[in-house]
Amino acid sequence: MKQLKNNFRELLKYPSAIFGSIIVLTLIIAAIVVIIKIPYNDAIDTWRGGEAVVGKNPRNVPPKWFNWFRQDKLVESLDLIEGDEGVTVSEETTEGGTLIKTTTFSFDYDYKSFPTELTMYFISEFEAKQPFVSLKWITPDGTEIKINNFAIGKTHTYPINQEEKLKKRLGNVPPVIGLFLDPESESRLPVKGTYQLVVEQISFEPESTVQPEFVLLGEVFGWAGTDHMRRDLLLPILWGIPIALAFGLIAALGTSVLTMTIAAIGTWYAGIVDGIIQRITEINLVLPFLSILIMIGTFYSRSIWTILGATVALSIFTGGIKQYRAIFMQVKESTYIEAARAYGASDKRIIFRYLIPRIIPLLIPGLVSAVPAFVFLEASLALLGLGDPVLPTWGKTINEAYANAALYRGWYYWIVQPAVLLMITGLGFASLGFALDRVFNPRLRGM
Amino acid sequence: MGSDVEITTPKATKQKSGFVTTLTRVLKYSGVRLLSLFITVVIGVYLTIMIANMGGYVDQMMKSEIQERITMQIQANPAFRTMDPATRSQLTQEKIQSEIDRLGLERPLVIRSMGFLKNALTLNLGRAQLMSSDSGSRNVKAIILERIPYTLLLMGTANLILFFSTLFLALALSRKYGSFWDKFVITLSPTSSVPPWFYGIFLILIFAAVLKILPFGGVIDAPVPKDFLGRALSVGRHLILPASSLILSSFFLSIFNWRTFFLIYSSEDYVETAKAKGLPSRDIERRYILRPTLPTIITAFALLLIGLWAGAIITETVFQWPGLGRVTFRAINLYDTPVIVGTTIIYAYLLAITVFLLDFVYALVDPRVKIGSGGGPQ
Numbered sequence: 032m033k034q035l036k037n038n039f040r041e042l043l044k045y046p047s048a049i050f051g052s053i054i055v056l057t058l059i060i061a062a063i064v065v066i067i068k069i070p071y072n073d074a075i076d077t078w079r080g081g082e083a084v085v086g087k088n089p090r091n092v093p094p095k096w097f098n099w100f101r102q103d104k105l106v107e108s109l110d111l112i113e114g115d116e117g118v119t120v121s122e123e124t125t126e127g128g129t130l131i132k133t134t135t136f137s138f139d140y141d142y143k144s145f146p147t148e149l150t151m152y153f154i155s156e157f158e159a160k161q162p163f164v165s166l167k168w169i170t171p172d173g174t175e176i177k178i179n180n181f182a183i184g185k186t187h188t189y190p191i192n193q194e195e196k197l198k199k200r201l202g203n204v205p206p207v208i209g210l211f212l213d214p215e216s217e218s219r220l221p222v223k224g225t226y227q228l229v230v231e232q233i234s235f236e237p238e239s240t241v242q243p244e245f246v247l248l249g250e251v252f253g254w255a256g257t258d259h260m261r262r263d264l265l266l267p268i269l270w271g272i273p274i275a276l277a278f279g280l281i282a283a284l285g286t287s288v289l290t291m292t293i294a295a296i297g298t299w300y301a302g303i304v305d306g307i308i309q310r311i312t313e314i315n316l317v318l319p320f321l322s323i324l325i326m327i328g329t330f331y332s333r334s335i336w337t338i339l340g341a342t343v344a345l346s347i348f349t350g351g352i353k354q355y356r357a358i359f360m361q362v363k364e365s366t367y368i369e370a371a372r373a374y375g376a377s378d379k380r381i382i383f384r385y386l387i388p389r390i391i392p393l394l395i396p397g398l399v400s401a402v403p404a405f406v407f408l409e410a411s412l413a414l415l416g417l418g419d420p421v422l423p424t425w426g427k428t429i430n431e432a433y434a435n436a437a438l439y440r441g442w443y444y445w446i447v448q449p450a451v452l453l454m455i456t457g458l459g460f461a462s463l464g465f466a467l468d469r470v471f472n473p474r475l476r477g478m
Numbered sequence: 479m480g481s482d483v484e485i486t487t488p489k490a491t492k493q494k495s496g497f498v499t500t501l502t503r504v505l506k507y508s509g510v511r512l513l514s515l516f517i518t519v520v521i522g523v524y525l526t527i528m529i530a531n532m533g534g535y536v537d538q539m540m541k542s543e544i545q546e547r548i549t550m551q552i553q554a555n556p557a558f559r560t561m562d563p564a565t566r567s568q569l570t571q572e573k574i575q576s577e578i579d580r581l582g583l584e585r586p587l588v589i590r591s592m593g594f595l596k597n598a599l600t601l602n603l604g605r606a607q608l609m610s611s612d613s614g615s616r617n618v619k620a621i622i623l624e625r626i627p628y629t630l631l632l633m634g635t636a637n638l639i640l641f642f643s644t645l646f647l648a649l650a651l652s653r654k655y656g657s658f659w660d661k662f663v664i665t666l667s668p669t670s671s672v673p674p675w676f677y678g679i680f681l682i683l684i685f686a687a688v689l690k691i692l693p694f695g696g697v698i699d700a701p702v703p704k705d706f707l708g709r710a711l712s713v714g715r716h717l718i719l720p721a722s723s724l725i726l727s728s729f730f731l732s733i734f735n736w737r738t739f740f741l742i743y744s745s746e747d748y749v750e751t752a753k754a755k756g757l758p759s760r761d762i763e764r765r766y767i768l769r770p771t772l773p774t775i776i777t778a779f780a781l782l783l784i785g786l787w788a789g790a791i792i793t794e795t796v797f798q799w800p801g802l803g804r805v806t807f808r809a810i811n812l813y814d815t816p817v818i819v820g821t822t823i824i825y826a827y828l829l830a831i832t833v834f835l836l837d838f839v840y841a842l843v844d845p846r847v848k849i850g851s852g853g854g855p856q
Contacts, residue, residue, distance in 0.1 A: 047665065125514070242708070310518070317522030317826040321791055322818065323529055325810050332534045366648045403671035411673060413791050415807065429679070433796070439694060450679055454672055461668030 038139040041470045044231075048466030054459025062273035064174045074270050077422040078262065080132040085261040086188075089147045089248035093444045094264075102402025103143045106249035111136045129235055136228040136245040140171075145208045148248035149191040151230070153183045153241060160235040164243070166191070167231070168210055176201075176210065180231075183241070219382075245398055254367055256429070259435050267423035268448055274424050275406045278339060281406035286351075287398045293347060294355035298363055299378060308352065315348040328417035336420040338412060339411045342405065351397070353365065355390070361387050392471045400464030403457035410453055425449035511837070515830040519823075526822045527594045532817045536582050540813055546580075548573045552803060559629060583676055588789055594819055601827075609805075610814045618820040621805060628697060629801035632794070633786040635717060636724035643725075645775070648736030649763060663733050668732030675792040678723035682796070685719060692719055713720040720797040724790065739774065745768050750822035772843045780836055784828045813819065 043049045069077075078086055087110060098104045111118050111387075119135045155162050165180030178197055179191070191197070192207040201209030211221035232241040255264035297308040327341045362368065363386070371381050412418065413426025414433065432438075432445040486852035521690035531537065544640045552558050552570050561569070582590055597604055606663070611621040651660050685692040690716060700711045741747070768775075799803075804844060809817035 047668070051668075264856070313518045314522045314525065315830060317519055319825060320527060322806055322810065323821070325791070325819070326529055326532070326805075327809065329810050330536055330813070345574055400671075407671070407673045407676065411675065414675065414792060415795060433679075438682055441687065443683060443687065446679060447683070450676065454676065457671045458668050461671035465668050 035415075038470050041091060045466040045469070047462040048470075050303075051459050051461070051463030051466065054455060056464055058272055058276060058456060058459065061269075062120055062204070062276050065269045066273050069266070069269065072118055072268060074423060075421050076269075077266055079103070080260050080262050080423070085151075085257075085263070087246050087248075088257050088261040088263060089250070089252050090261050091445075092147065092250050092252045092257055093442075093443055094254050094448075095251045096362050097251055097444070102222075103250045104141075106142045106144055106146050106247075107251055108249040109138055111138065111242070111246075112244045114226045117235065128237070129233055130237070132232045132234070132241065133314055134232070134243050135229045136230070137225055138453050139225050140211065140221060144250060145211055146247045146249050147207065148246075149207055149210070150248070151188070151189040152189060152244040153187040153309040155187070155234075155239065155241040156186060157185075157234065160239070160344065161458050162232055162234040162241050163232045164233070164241065167229040169227035170210070171222055171226060172213070178206075179272065182412065196283060205360040240461060255448055256442075259429060264428065264445065264448065267425065269427045269460045270423045270454065271425035271428070271449060271452065273346035273457075274335070274422055275409065275453070278335065279406035279456075279460070281400040282339055282346070282408075283344050286346040286405075287394055287401060289343065289347045290349075290351045290380075291355050291387060291394055294352045295359055295382050297470040298356055299382050299386060303405060305356075308348070312348040316344070320345055320359075321366055321411075324412060325415060325417060328412060328415075333417055333420055335394055335409070335422060335424075338417070338419075342408060347363050358393065359386060360389055396464050396467035397472050399460055399467055400462075402460040402464070406453065406456055417419075427451050484757060508834075511834060514805045515834055519826045519830050520595070522826055523598050523819065523823050524591070524595050525672055527591050527815070527819055529809075530818045531587055531591065536813050536815070537587060540581065541578060541583055542629045544577045545574055548577060567611070586775055594815065598819050598823040601823070604811075604816050605822075606817050607814045609809060609814050609817055613779060618816050621817060622802065622820055622824070625800060625802045625805050628795075628799060629803070630800055631806065632717065632720055633790065635722070636721040637782050637786060639721070640725045640728055641779060644729060644732040648733045649740060649768075651737045652740035652767075653763075655741060655761065658738070663730055663737065666730040667734040668731075670728055672727060674724045674727040674790060675796045677725075678720065678793055678796045681723050681726075682721045695796070696720075699799060720793055720799055724793060739771065740767055743771055744816075746770075770844075772844070775839045777836060778841065780839075784825070784832050 070170065087108075087459065089108060093105070093108070098107070102213055113120055113134060117137045119137075120132065121135075122130065122132045124130050139250060151166065153164065161184065163180065163182050166178035166319040168176040168178055170176070176197075178191060179189075180196055183189075190204055191210075197206050198209065201212075202214065204212065207222075209227075212219070212381060215220045228245055230243045231246075234241060253263050253448060254264050255268050258264055297305040324341055326340065331337065368381065369386055371385050371391070376385070409418075409424065410429065412428030415426055416430060416432045416434075418424055418430060419426035426449075428449045429446055432442065435442075437446075439446040549570055552566065552573070558566055558569070578584055603622070605616045606618050606621060609621055610616050612625045613620065613624065615621070651657075651663060654660055655694075682694055686694045695716075697713055697716050698709065699715075703709050704711055742797045744767050748764075749762060752762045752766050791807050793799070794803040795807060805817065806821050808814075811822070
């Protein structure tokens with residue numbers, strides 16, 4: 032215990048150890064919070080995407096915080112529904128008993144670029160006669176542009192920017208641009224000011240209701256942006272933390288503990304047991320590690336647990352076993368082992384109570400230093416398209432970004448965010464492991 | 479693969495050993511060693527073959543894939559459309575059967591795997607099942623040979639620069655122990671926990687996407703320049719980013735490791751004595767530090783050379799570099815066992831030969847090392 036305390040005090044002398052521990056602790060806390068806040072099933076469902084989940088997200092846009100560093104702000108998304116600020120409702124009943132409800136969505140537009148999409152969503156209730164709506168656009172200078180009128184179903188989505196007739200009327204400019212331009216001027220910039228979208232809803236039944244919603248999809252979204260399937264990238268960024276940590280820690284722990292145990296057993300029994308372990312290690316060195324993992328991923332299963340198991344199995348019999356063997360050879364000759372043997376301790380007892388505990392201090396730095404390699408291995412396999420099919424991970428995000436030529440098209444945020452997180456994780460564990468190695472490994476101390 | 483070389487104490491070297499006894503000892507040792515290495519290679523390659531077939535699982539996948547492909551082909555072919563359904567289905571069955579026969583999927587895997595093993599061990603790499611080289615050959619040897627120059631160019635450039643630059647920088651640093659640059663390298667050595675492809679992504683981002691001064695990937699510009707100089711320059715330009723990312727990812731840890739290694743050796747008593755004698759530091763380095771560390775340096779270099787062979791699957795993927803790593807990856811995706819086994823066997827042989835030769839090289843460079851003394855294979 033005292034030894035441990037001394038080691039700990041020694042550790043605090045290394046700035047890299049403090050830096051590493053802070054990162055590792057932050058990541059662990061973040062991982063726990065993420066798992067509690069976004070349960071596994073929710074995460075998977077959200078990540079699967081689909082119209083209902085991601086329909087109101089723009090496609091391939093950077094995160095909100097990009098605007099903090101920009102002179103010309105990027106368009107922020109807008110989602111207006113009755114009851115929100117800027118939405119006014121007026122109702123009148125005609126002589127024939129039809130109800131006309133007029134909803135006006137007004138919003139300020141102060142950007143130098145255009146939104147990516149304009150969409151109307153309607154939810155209506157009726158028995159037989161479909162309600163009828165007509166859409167009108169009013170620019171800041173008061174020009175009225177008729178968009179369209181049509182009958183709506185119970186749930187109706189109307190993408191304004193896909194309206195071909197409107198496009199023609201606007202002079203063959205897509206509505207998302209044309210509706211914001213001043214047709215008189217040469218300027219290709221949107222007119223700044225307050226825009227209005229007037230939605231007139233005519234219902235033919237007394238009980239019938241219509242609930243319109245106006246969505247303007249901008250050029251930024253959320254804290255991490257979105258991908259090509261409109262999914263919020265914050266999810267893989269957050270869920271990547273527990274997955275990366277779980278994979279890295281389990282693989283590192285499994286590999287080092289099993290390697291050490293097998294080395295201890297081999298050294299203790301010597302003879303045939305040791306010989307077999309040595310041969311297996313040599314054969315394993317001939318096997319192409321990454322190729323085999325890729326084969327398992329391609330042929331068998333891409334589940335993260337299968338890959339984890341295969342990784343551990345292939346990593347046990349490597350150079351590490353020889354290092355542990357060399358150390359155990361020395362420990363085996365110690366007098367306290369001789370004493371244990373003299374009082375008749377069983378083989379099992381000697382291995383697990385006397386041999387292994389002795390070198391646990393050596394295990395810790397190795398374990399921590401091995402974590403980054405496994406974290407990156409998971410990302411590497413994901414980059415080759417062998418990521419877990421359902422889980423949102425950092426590696427898979429990079430893979431999808433890469434497959435969609437994100438770097439080429441300038442969607443840097445898509446790759447950089449998970450990449451920076453991977454790098455921080457790797458560096459955190461590596462710095463800590465490095466410092467631990469120098470504390471626990473007296474040969475390196477002072478070098 | 480463990481080395482059986484024993485470093486004998488000076489006392490042990492004094493033991494009388496004539497030329498003949500040395501020769502028999504060396505021969506016996508070489509025989510046993512070669513045999514054990516060969517067995518290792520055989521088992522390793524056989525395991526790879528079995529994994530590449532997933533114990534017969536891949537056969538099932540290939541069969542259903544063939545069935546689907548041929549059925550689709552015949553359905554899509556207008557020439558067969560007028561045929562009556564019975565004849566057409568018979569034709570389909572025949573074609574499927576002949577494709578299965580061609581790939582030998584009928585025979586049990588155990589027998590086929592023995593054939594694979596024998597061919598692999600005799601370096602008769604055979605024909606690929608689905609892949610073909612750029613020149614159109616189905617020959618596994620042609621597929622592999624075509625890619626070797628690219629892999630050697632990339633891995634060779636990167637690793638040679640890495641090896642020699644880190645070695646000399648480390649030697650220089652070990653002299654200036656505790657200086658600013660020494661601490662700088664120590665602080666930065668955890669950066670090597672990040673794999674090369676990762677640096678690759680950042681380098682592409684900076685130099686290709688933002689600055690637009692270097693290409694995103696590939697080996698040569700399109701259209702290919704006509705003169706040799708133009709081609710060389712173009713390949714060189716494409717080489718910069720992948721090679722830098724390979725170098726960058728190991729640079730600091732490599733310097734740190736070598737530096738620590740040299741420091742351990744430079745605290746030996748005989749180095750202190752040499753210093754006390756007033757020998758110039760260059761002589762001390764050459765005679766008292768580099769000389770005893772030569773076996774380790776040579777081992778590192780030899781392992782580096784065979785490491786070149788494996789290529790870098792992921793770095794090559796990120797940079798679209800048409801090397802061996804890409805071939806292996808594509809072969810795996812196409813379930814093309816002969817190609818997978820081909821790349822593995824060559825690597826296994828190279829590794830075994832290198833390990834075998836290293837023992838002799840140690841004996842040549844280090845007079846304390848005697849081959850085969852002190853026990854047989856571990």
